Structure formats: C-alpha cells, structure tokens
Amino acid sequence: MIRYILPLIALVLFFLEPVFGLFSPLQLDGDYYYIVPRFLLMFLIFVTVYYDAKHAMFYGLFFGLLYDVFFIDIIGLYSFLYPMMCLIAGYIVKSVHRNLIVATLLTLVLTALFEFMLYLFFSFISMTSMPVNIFLTSRLLPTMIANSLFLVMLGWAFKSVIVARLIERENSKA
Amino acid sequence: MSRFFSNKRLILLMLGVILLVALISYSLRDRDNVSFPEQIIKDTVGAGQSLFSGPAHFVTGIFDNVDSLLNTYKENQHLKGRLEEFAAVQAEVTDLRSENDQLKEIVGKEADLRDYNPIQSTVIARNPDQWEEKVILNKGESDGVELNMAVMTAQGLIGKVSLVTDFTSTVELISTQNPNYRVSAMVIGGEEGVFGLIEGYDAERRELLLKRIDAEIELEVGQQVVSSGLGGIFPKGLIIGEITEITIDEFGLTKLAYVKPAADFTLLNHVMIADREMPETDGEDNGAAAEEEGS
Numbered sequence: 001m002i003r004y005i006l007p008l009i010a011l012v013l014f015f016l017e018p019v020f021g022l023f024s025p026l027q028l029d030g031d032y033y034y035i036v037p038r039f040l041l042m043f044l045i046f047v048t049v050y051y052d053a054k055h056a057m058f059y060g061l062f063f064g065l066l067y068d069v070f071f072i073d074i075i076g077l078y079s080f081l082y083p084m085m086c087l088i089a090g091y092i093v094k095s096v097h098r099n100l101i102v103a104t105l106l107t108l109v110l111t112a113l114f115e116f117m118l119y120l121f122f123s124f125i126s127m128t129s130m131p132v133n134i135f136l137t138s139r140l141l142p143t144m145i146a147n148s149l150f151l152v153m154l155g156w157a158f159k160s161v162i163v164a165r166l167i168e169r170e171n172s173k174a
Numbered sequence: 175m176s177r178f179f180s181n182k183r184l185i186l187l188m189l190g191v192i193l194l195v196a197l198i199s200y201s202l203r204d205r206d207n208v209s210f211p212e213q214i215i216k217d218t219v220g221a222g223q224s225l226f227s228g229p230a231h232f233v234t235g236i237f238d239n240v241d242s243l244l245n246t247y248k249e250n251q252h253l254k255g256r257l258e259e260f261a262a263v264q265a266e267v268t269d270l271r272s273e274n275d276q277l278k279e280i281v282g283k284e285a286d287l288r289d290y291n292p293i294q295s296t297v298i299a300r301n302p303d304q305w306e307e308k309v310i311l312n313k314g315e316s317d318g319v320e321l322n323m324a325v326m327t328a329q330g331l332i333g334k335v336s337l338v339t340d341f342t343s344t345v346e347l348i349s350t351q352n353p354n355y356r357v358s359a360m361v362i363g364g365e366e367g368v369f370g371l372i373e374g375y376d377a378e379r380r381e382l383l384l385k386r387i388d389a390e391i392e393l394e395v396g397q398q399v400v401s402s403g404l405g406g407i408f409p410k411g412l413i414i415g416e417i418t419e420i421t422i423d424e425f426g427l428t429k430l431a432y433v434k435p436a437a438d439f440t441l442l443n444h445v446m447i448a449d450r451e452m453p454e455t456d457g458e459d460n461g462a463a464a465e466e467e468g469s
Contacts, residue, residue, distance in 0.1 A: 076194045
C-alpha cells in the first residue's frame, strides 16, 4: 500500500487545490487579496528533496498535464513548469545540507519563482494587465503567506511519509 | 553545470522547448471545441473533482448558516420593513403579468426572448491559479448545455459557457480580460431600452464597461443594466448590474458606462445555465454573425 502513497497524496492535493481556490479572492477593507494554493508544487519539491528528482518530474509532468487540460486550456504551461521546478530543486539540493528548514525555505523560494513566471507568461500573452507592484502586494504576498502556513503545518508530515517510502524502497532492494 | 549542458541534454531541452511553444500556440488559438483526449481528461478529472467539492460545499454551507444565524435579528427587522412594500409590489406584478399574457394572446405572440429553461448546476472547481476567470460546472452536453449559454446566480449574470464536454462545462466569467468577450445589454429605467455592449472589465474598479451607447441618449447613475437578448444566445432580461459612472469613450463618439455587477463572483456555489427557448443563432453573444452577414 505504501508503494502508491506518493502518487495518492499528489492526487489528493491536486483535487484539494481548487477546493481551497473557491475561497479566494479574500476581501479585506475593500481590497482584494488572491490566494493561490500551491500544495501540489510544494509536495513535488519535497519529493525531489527527500526522494528523487526523476519521480518528482514524472509526477509533475502528469499532474501538470491534467491541470493544463482541466483548468486553463493552455496545454504545456504547467506540464512544463512543474518538472522544471523539480529539476531546479534537484540541482540545488545536491549542494546543500538536507534538513527540514532548508527544504521548507527552498520550497517557498521556488513557489514564489513559479508564481512570478506564471505572472510573466500571462502578461506576455496579455491575459492580465496587472502592474508588477499590485501583483506583488495583492497576489504574491498573500499567496506566499498562506502557502507557508500550509507548509509549516504539513511539511514534517510530507517528510515523514516520503522518508518512510524511501526506507521501504531501500528494504525491497536489499 | 557542464554536465547539464552536454550535447544530448541540450538537444533534448531544445526539442522540449519547441514542443512546448507548439503546444501552447495550438491551445491558445480560439478553439470552439475540445479534442477527444481533452474531453476524456476533463470528464475524468471532473468526476474526481465532484467527490471533493461536495464535502467542501457542505462545510462552507455550515459556515454560511452560522453566519446568517448571527445576523438574523438585524435581517428580520429589515425584512419586516420591506414586507408591506412587498405585498403591494406582488399584487402589481400579478396584475401586470396577467395583463401581459392577455395582450400577448391578443397579438398572437407565443415565444419570447425572455423565456428560458434553467439548468441547475453546481460549481465543482474554480481555476485555482485565478489568472483566467473560469469556473467548472458539473453539467455538460448530456444535460443540454451548449456553447455560449448564459450562466447566472440568483443575483445576476456571471458569465457564459466557453467550453463544454459530455459531463462538465467551463464558464468564463464576465470579469475576464478576454477582449473578445461581449454581451449585448440594455439599460432599463428610461422611457425606452437603451442598447449597448458589455465589453471589457476594469480590474481596479471591479466594474464592467458598457460601451457603444448612442451619445445622444441621456443615462443616469443607478439605472439597471440587463441582457438584451439581441446577441442571439442569451435570454432577455438577465440582470447584469447597475450603472455607477457615465463617461465618453476613448474616441469621443459613443458613451461608456461603468456597471457594477449585481452578482458576486467570489464564492460561487450553485448556478443556473439559461437555455433559451427561442432558437439560438451561431456564434458568440455579440451579434457577430449578424455583422458578418451585413458586410
């Protein structure tokens, strides 16, 4: 059963994202704040850090494709960006010490990068006309706060599940 | 780093980028129908998504109930005040309706642009990245949903169906930035209906733009804007919003009005798809088909 636990978690997170997306945008004092759940991306980066990058990229490609087809109808955007983020995470993690705090920070930095690249893409195809400063305050900041809360709460759970799976794989090899 | 840019990987990367650009440009085209593999993916993911959105709506429903319970006293006071007014209006509406029916019978007019069959539907997902204003509904072609149908809540119009598969449909909200998104609308409240097009959305003001109104016509702030039904797809009389400001458009030829949407786009749950009873024309709800014939 534990063999399939990683894709299963990824699937659940994939379905949970739009459910949490229903609560956004938040309205406070007449200003709107967009919160974009990025649970799946954060989980994939955790998989890259603690498991291996190849699996993470494969999951990223698969769920990115689903995301593209189901939600945004632009095929190739998420299915490219998810594996790319995992690739970058894989290269960085080779040269740093692996612990929970480093993994969390790395994940948050990459999530912010991911958001920013999406912003660049959508302003490039003129789907949005949001100026950079508004993007930073009304989208990036609330998104990062919400996602870091999520990660602080569940980061250790991700880690322990992935490590459990890793140990099991090592055992089955031996 | 040098290993990363070895020949084989570089070629793979280049191929990947080319494939990516090709796919993106393919899918960015104005597409009316979805390809078969996309349909399958959409329906499967949609079915899975319904499993998750059901409990979520249940939980938000509880919160809503608690919230309205807390406001009950204040609301009750307010409603009591309105109740007397309501009885009078109700009597008038019944009277006018029966008169209208009688008159229609005399004239022999059967179908009306106003008539539509509502298809009740639930929002199963909202595009979580929120760059494009889209929601996904749990009704599709098998329930009679067709492309470009109007979608609304009890408060007013929220968008139109932009893609439809067998069991799901994608709704593009009227708060979109898509320049090709138009809804033919009219302003009521004056002696006659004033016609214009809802075209564009001001993201900072969070208001719709009603364009192409004759410059001769006097409008007032606070007048209601409804769909006109002349675009060929939407039924007539769906509430869109209320005028908040009137200016002259960028060319100085026609008037432009800012319209505050009546519906709230933030927490969408149950919506209605309006299937018009009068035959529908092809194309979007912007009279484009008629324009083409004319030119």
